Amino acid sequence: MSTTTTTTPTQAEWKFTAKDIVAKPDLFLSGHRACAGCGPATVLRLIMKATRGPTIVTQATGCMEIVGSIYPYTSWALPWLHTAFENAAANASGIEAALKVMRKKGKIKNEHIDVIALAGDGGTYDIGLQALSGAVERGHDFLFILYDNEGYMNTGIQRSSSTPIGASTTTSPAGTAVPGKLEKKKPITEIMLAHDLEYVATATPYYWKDLVTKVRKGLEVEGPAFLHVFAPCPRGWRSEPSKTMEYSKLAVESCVFPIWEAVNGKRQLSTPSKVISLAPQKKKPVKDYLEGQGRFRHLFKPQNTHIVDEIQQATDKRWQKLLQQCELTNP
């Protein structure tokens, strides 16, 4: 039941310069057990830099839940709750409802506490989709952040409905008869936009300032907000750990993962994608993005190169559609 409009202070007021971000104490602390080059771990650290005050975090089961909470240690310097895999949004519902009523009854101090729900693509696209849809329909005031590494990496690199077409995973292996995953990536942000959310955005950790700004914007919304963050997984993608940020950049430059935000349904490209819309010659071929990743290696065998072409065509088509949705035309 979110009827208020977003009042978004300017980015300058939020002081998200590199210096400010470094100065702000970490809330997702070092010492966790994430792999070298882990995209999601960087994403989490950045997200927590954007908090604006007392915050409770709840997290779905997954890599990032496991690596940060191995009892008796924790990486979380704020109140944090994990219960199961499919219910991060239901956790957020319960936390938010409790805060609301306890504040009303004077059982807790009358200060605002932000609620962030974190889940990977499994906990969002697949097993967590029902709870997420229910929670945003009910209008709970929380920010749901999806860190998308395009598969069930925690359990050993199985395909999810976020895994892109052509990718080889342990449950969609590239074989002699089947060239990796045959199905398209589910359009999760379109599903969330269809819920008429006040704020929906996409981001990647390479454009870190854009990411933290979007986290803050999502928190500012009174009601549910959704942020989709692209987060490369070197183990699952069979990519160089040192290239996580490079892929976070290439995904945007190739328009595989354009970054944008939609405030009250009005979609706008964020600067790095906007630049490509204005200067299409800067748009890189998907081949540049695909070829260094082991999960796509088989696509470069002669019998499969048509799949790379098909991915290029599908990416172009999605990009054109996005430009229309942003009321832009590609010159």
Next chain:
Amino acid sequence: MTQPQQQEQPKQKIVAMNGDEAIAYAVKQCDVDVVAAYPITPQTIIVEKFSEYVANGEVQTEYVCTESEHSAITACLAAGATGARTFTASASAGLALMHEILFVTAGARIPVVLAVANRALSSPINIHGDHSDSMAERDSGWIHIYAENAQEAYDSIIQAFKIAEDPTVSLPIFIGVDGFTISHTLERVDTLTDEVVQTFVGQRQYPTVTTHEGKTVPFKLDPANPMTMGPIALQNYYYEFKRQQEEAMKNAYKKIQQIHNEYAQISGRSYGNGLIDTYKLDDAEIAITVIGSTAGTLKDIVDQLRDEGIKAGILRIRTFRPFPAEEIQKALQNIKAVAVMDKSMSPGGLGSTLFSEIRNALYDQKQHPIIVNYIFGLGGRDSSPQDFRKIYADLCQIAKTGQAEKTITYFGLRE
């Protein structure tokens, strides 16, 4: 129901309510912070009635209409972790959908109160009363209490918050009522005033934990004292967490009795000792052990049998977890033959759940009765009081001959 020594009782209002309504009314009086629920027959009247209280501004409760039972129990768990008093209700498939989170709630030590309008599990789909749903959750780590009628359902819900939230317990609890037989049957319910209930239940209590800085803080999600709740505990710690749940159950064993007795003082109502409730059992030679509303029907039969000179009695198990083994051993020590009536099945098992547990409790006793299992009432199948006489007749025969022809009887079944 036994009458405790009467102190001066506060005035009570007599209301005609079915079991579901009685539960909703008790929840209303307990000033619950968060109710999260999803409708399912025969629990629906609870959530409908509570929704009316919300719509009419009669409660200060955040009511979360979730999109599934899985999210309902999750929201209660999370709200409870945040410090709220929470309640939910379910049955059958709904309880089964909660299964995963029932274990999580108990392991996380969050005192959620859950009313179960007991109903058969699919398949075939069936909306009527039996205990298949909650018996399947035997090992979930919840406290299990079953009421005999609407009055006891009302009284038990009030006690439930105080038991669950006791810092030495801090476990979730469910109150079972037989689907339709209790949930939908209009009965006289004596109700306490809101003030009396709220004074009795009090504010939500929290166990305390010591932080790594040596600070003692309440066990809840609080930005002033950041706490990691629901971590991963591997081979080196998981087992200790589980063992602590067992300690909490031992504490619950005492607290259930203590809180039941305290409640008797303010209400004038008690149900045995809170763990087991007996009827004419002291000098009995034959007895039926049962859970729930069936005990009420059996009382009429026992009265008839007593008039006929047959020493029959009833042992009703009110608290199933923690399991009152010692109480059962004492209650049955002089009985010659016992029939355990199970309103659920354990296909392929040696009898059903309650039977196995009772027989297990008696194994080490030097002297114990011959014990047989009657599986009955599945999918709401009704038996008349006269049908139940047949069980006592069987027990008379067993007591006389000193042996049972068969251990397991499928009672009231077409074979």
